[in-house]
Amino acid sequence: MKPWLLSLCIVWNSLNLQAQFGTNQRYSFSLLELSNSARSQYLGKASALTYDQDLSLTYHNPSLIDRDMRGHIHFSTAAYLGSYIASLGTIFDIKSIEMPLMVQGNFIIYQEQNFTNIEGNRIGIFSPYELVLATGTAFQYDKYRLGGQVKFMMSDFFLEKQIGIAMDLSATYVNPYHQITAALLLKNIGHQLYSSSGLALWPTKFDLQFGISHKLKHLPFKISLLGHSLNILDPAISSDNYLISPYIPFYRLNNHIANTILSHLVVSGELHLGKALRLGFSYDFMKNEELRYYAFRGLAGFAFGGQIQSKRFNIGYSIGKASTIGESHMVTVVYKPNL
Numbered sequence: 195m196k197p198w199l200l201s202l203c204i205v206w207n208s209l210n211l212q213a214q215f216g217t218n219q220r221y222s223f224s225l226l227e228l229s230n231s232a233r234s235q236y237l238g239k240a241s242a243l244t245y246d247q248d249l250s251l252t253y254h255n256p257s258l259i260d261r262d263m264r265g266h267i268h269f270s271t272a273a274y275l276g277s278y279i280a281s282l283g284t285i286f287d288i289k290s291i292e293m294p295l296m297v298q299g300n301f302i303i304y305q306e307q308n309f310t311n312i313e314g315n316r317i318g319i320f321s322p323y324e325l326v327l328a329t330g331t332a333f334q335y336d337k338y339r340l341g342g343q344v345k346f347m348m349s350d351f352f353l354e355k356q357i358g359i360a361m362d363l364s365a366t367y368v369n370p371y372h373q374i375t376a377a378l379l380l381k382n383i384g385h386q387l388y389s390s391s392g393l394a395l396w397p398t399k400f401d402l403q404f405g406i407s408h409k410l411k412h413l414p415f416k417i418s419l420l421g422h423s424l425n426i427l428d429p430a431i432s433s434d435n436y437l438i439s440p441y442i443p444f445y446r447l448n449n450h451i452a453n454t455i456l457s458h459l460v461v462s463g464e465l466h467l468g469k470a471l472r473l474g475f476s477y478d479f480m481k482n483e484e485l486r487y488y489a490f491r492g493l494a495g496f497a498f499g500g501q502i503q504s505k506r507f508n509i510g511y512s513i514g515k516a517s518t519i520g521e522s523h524m525v526t527v528v529y530k531p532n533l
Contacts, residue, residue, distance in 0.1 A: 221396055221397060221399035222395075222397065223358050223398050224399070225300065225302055225324040225347070225349075226347070226381075226382050226398060227399070228300070230250070230300050231270045231510065231524065231526040232250075232499050232512040232524045232525060232526035233250055233251060233472070233526065234253070235499065235514045235524050236474045236500070237462045237474055238477070238478050239405075239476075240405055240420040240460050240462035240476060241254055242258075242364070242420065243255075243376075243405045243406070244407070244416075245339070249267075249296075250526050250528055252283075252298075253281075253300070255341070255362075255364050256330035256342055256363075257339040257365055259296045260285075260332070264285050264286060264287035264294060265284070265285070265530075266528060266530050267282075267284045267529045268281070268527075268529075269282050269527050270282075270524055270525065270526040271525055272523060272524035272525070273522075273523065274522040275520050276305030277304045278303045279302045280301060281301075282298070282299050283297060283299065283328075284296075285297075288331075293332075294332065295330075296330045296331065299327050299328070300326045300328070301326070302323065302324050303321055303323045306319045306320070307320055307321070307352070320352045322351040323349065323350055324348070325349070326345050328343050329343060330343025330344065338366070338367055340365050341363075341364050344360075345362070345384070346359055347384075353390075354389065354393075355389075355390040357386070357387050358385060358386040359387060362382065362383070364379040364380070373411070375406070375407045375408075376404075377403070377404070378404050380401075382399055382400050403424065404420070405418060405420030405421060406419060407419070409466075414465060414466040414468075415466070416466065417462070417463050418463070419460075419461050420461075420462075421458045423457075427454065428453075428457065429480055457483060460476060460477070460479070461477050462475065463476075470502060470504065471502055471503070473500040474498070474500065475496065475499075477497075478497075479495060481494055482496075483495075493515040494515050495515065496514075497514035497515065498512065499512025499513060499524075500512075501526075505530070506529065506531075507527065507529060507530065508530070509525075510524075511523075511524070512524050
């Protein structure tokens, strides 16, 4: 069998299995779903619908990779509940095939943990971490952009070490005349390859996404709507799967069709004040459903932020509400040399 045909069969089999398992399946490497920049955080998953030469967004949609971004360098950092998150990436120009190559690394170092013996006495400390290394490319055909990336994952939780691999495939339609962008994404097609404990190896959480965005004709405002987890009937965690109190997160009182539909949607908006300033927000209904309290919905699932853009630098800041007790503050700097 030809190698490309074998690869296609493996990918197709992975998609079928993950679509069948749905929310009852266990997944590995949740780090893949974290935002890697301030702008991707305040636009949420709908950041995959923004094509404007911003390197910090290419990780979430590899078809946004462009040769015009060659030499750009992106760095982001965030602190959340004692954990440290960082991302670093750049784009090279492969002149021999006239295609760009994006290389990026994302990692999270969790709060220090105590290491105890069998009697419960502390004998040391350790810092768990997870790491993703990604590389991808894209090309354009007429108004369509096609891209893909491969991601290598590694985690170390002291007694449990894991290694995995995943890939993203995406296609983006860009119509500058009507100010419309649409994208289809197949994200996190992969599997855990190694577990030091010898436990079962789990797949990564495959995510089928489709979205569309439109920049208004008479207002400097862009609105985006993205559907995610389209391969799963009900992506939100249901109270039927967990024996827990209704006064803590992950509890849903009304598991009806409206929640099921809305749990697939992320809406975002971005105000363009000239070429120098972007202000935006997003709302992820599924995050709000999973992280709200029974009597207090709060702002979980909301994100707000902005980005200042100049000829040489983009500087962004965003705040994303992750629960009623905490949020993620992320800062991003993108350097754009004159090449």
